[in-house]
Amino acid sequence: MxxxxxxxxxxxxxxxxxxxxxxxxxxxxxxxxxxxxxxxxxxxxxxxxxxxxxxxxxxxxxxxxxxxxxxxxxxxxxxxxxxxxxxxxxxxISSLPIKDMIKFGWIKGVENLEKECLNYFGISDVHSYYKKYPNVNSLSFRKTDTYKSDLAAIFSWIRRGEILSDNYPLNEWNRQKFLDSLDEIKTLTREKNPKKFLPKLISTCAGCGVVLTIVPTPKNCPVSGVVKFIDNRALIQMSFRYLSDDQFWFTFFHEAGHLILHNPENPILETNKSDIDEKENEANAFAQEVLIPYYLKEEMMSIRGNKKKIVGFSVKAGVSPGIVVGQLQHLKIIKFEYLNGYKRRYNWSDINETLGSLNLL
Structure with missing residues (x-):
C-alpha cells in the first residue's frame, strides 16, 4: 500500500x-x-x-x-x-452573455434562468459544464486578437453551433469529396447576396458531411470561425464578422483547410504554440491558394491599385473584386483603407431571413 x-x-x-x-x-x-x-x-x-x-x-x-x-x-x-x-x-451564470443569449433567442428569458442555462448547454450541473468546456485547446480558432476574449462567451457561441448542427441532414464525412467541391464552392464568391449563395454553400457542405453553421457572436466573443468534430460530423461554424465578402470567404476556406489538412478524424488541438502557428499558417496558405492560385499571384501583385485591372483580374481568378482587394491589402500591396468600396457588404436581415427559411436559426 x-x-x-x-x-x-x-x-x-x-x-x-x-x-x-x-x-x-x-x-x-x-x-x-x-x-x-x-x-x-x-x-x-x-x-x-x-x-x-x-x-x-x-x-x-x-x-x-x-x-x-x-x-x-x-x-x-x-x-x-x-x-x-x-x-x-x-x-x-453571471459569467455568461445572458443579454445576448436572450436577444439571439438562444434562451427564453430571465425566468427560470438557471434551468434555461443548464438546458442550453445540455448539462445537469455546473461541474458538467467545466468538464465539457475545460479550455480552448480542443478547438482551432481564427480569432481577432485586438478584442477582449471571454471564454464563457466563446463557449456559449460554440454551443449554439452544436445545437444547430442537429437540424442538418448530412451525408457521411468525405474528405476527398469536400476537397473536390471547393472549386464549385469558389464560384459562389461571385454571388452578391447571401440569400443566393448561403443555401447552395450549406447544401454542398452537407453533401460532403460538413455542417456549416452561421451564428452571431455575443459580446466579448471575437471569433470569426471555428472548426471541430461532433462525433463523426465535421463542423465549420462562422460568425460573419465584419459582414464583408473578403472576410467571410477567407474564413470559410481557412476552416476548410483545417478539415482537409489536419487529421479530420480528430479535433485540432492547440496545445503547442509552434504547432498552432504551423497549422494556422498552413490553413491560411490553403485559403489563399484556393482563392488566388499561386500562378496568378504575381499578376495580382502587379495590379496594385488599378481599379479596372482589379475587376478584370477578379473575373480571371473566378472570385469577387472584394476578395482581390482583401488579398492585396493583406499582402500590403495597397493600404487597408483603400478600395474598400469593392468589397460586398452583407446585413443580418438577409442572413437571418435565409437561415430562417432553411430552419437553421
Whole structure:
C-alpha cells in the first residue's frame, strides 16, 4: 500500500489520473488491468460516474490505498459538490452573455434562468459544464486578437453551433469529396447576396458531411470561425464578422483547410504554440491558394491599385473584386483603407431571413 495525500476539493478522478500519469500508465492499459472498458475509465476520471464498492476494490488492488479510502474519497467529494453548487451556479451564470443569449433567442428569458442555462448547454450541473468546456485547446480558432476574449462567451457561441448542427441532414464525412467541391464552392464568391449563395454553400457542405453553421457572436466573443468534430460530423461554424465578402470567404476556406489538412478524424488541438502557428499558417496558405492560385499571384501583385485591372483580374481568378482587394491589402500591396468600396457588404436581415427559411436559426 502507498500513502496518499489527495486534494479533497478535487474529484477522485483527478487523483486516479495523477497516479496513472506518475506511473506512465495509459487509460487503455489501466482499463484492461481493472477489467473495465476504456469509456468507463474515462468517465471515472472526468467524474461523471461514481465509485461503487466494486470499483473501489479494483482501484485498491491496482493503485493502492484501501477500498474504504476510495469510497470515502467519493462520498466526501460528492458532499462538497452539493455544498458548493449554489455558489458555483450563480458565478457561472453571471459569467455568461445572458443579454445576448436572450436577444439571439438562444434562451427564453430571465425566468427560470438557471434551468434555461443548464438546458442550453445540455448539462445537469455546473461541474458538467467545466468538464465539457475545460479550455480552448480542443478547438482551432481564427480569432481577432485586438478584442477582449471571454471564454464563457466563446463557449456559449460554440454551443449554439452544436445545437444547430442537429437540424442538418448530412451525408457521411468525405474528405476527398469536400476537397473536390471547393472549386464549385469558389464560384459562389461571385454571388452578391447571401440569400443566393448561403443555401447552395450549406447544401454542398452537407453533401460532403460538413455542417456549416452561421451564428452571431455575443459580446466579448471575437471569433470569426471555428472548426471541430461532433462525433463523426465535421463542423465549420462562422460568425460573419465584419459582414464583408473578403472576410467571410477567407474564413470559410481557412476552416476548410483545417478539415482537409489536419487529421479530420480528430479535433485540432492547440496545445503547442509552434504547432498552432504551423497549422494556422498552413490553413491560411490553403485559403489563399484556393482563392488566388499561386500562378496568378504575381499578376495580382502587379495590379496594385488599378481599379479596372482589379475587376478584370477578379473575373480571371473566378472570385469577387472584394476578395482581390482583401488579398492585396493583406499582402500590403495597397493600404487597408483603400478600395474598400469593392468589397460586398452583407446585413443580418438577409442572413437571418435565409437561415430562417432553411430552419437553421
Amino acid at each position: 502507498i500513502n496518499f495525500e489527495p486534494n479533497w476539493t478535487s474529484s477522485p478522478g483527478n487523483t486516479i489520473n495523477d497516479i496513472l500519469n506518475s506511473r506512465n500508465i495509459g487509460v487503455a492499459t489501466f482499463a484492461e488491468k481493472i477489467d473495465e472498458s476504456t469509456d468507463l475509465v474515462l468517465k471515472l476520471i472526468e467524474g461523471s460516474i461514481k465509485i461503487n464498492k466494486e470499483l473501489a476494490s479494483k482501484l485498491s488492488t491496482e493503485l493502492g490505498a484501501s477500498p474504504l479510502f476510495w469510497i470515502n474519497r467519493e462520498v466526501q467529494y460528492r458532499d462538497l459538490l452539493k455544498i458548493n453548487q449554489p455558489k458555483l451556479l450563480s458565478n457561472w
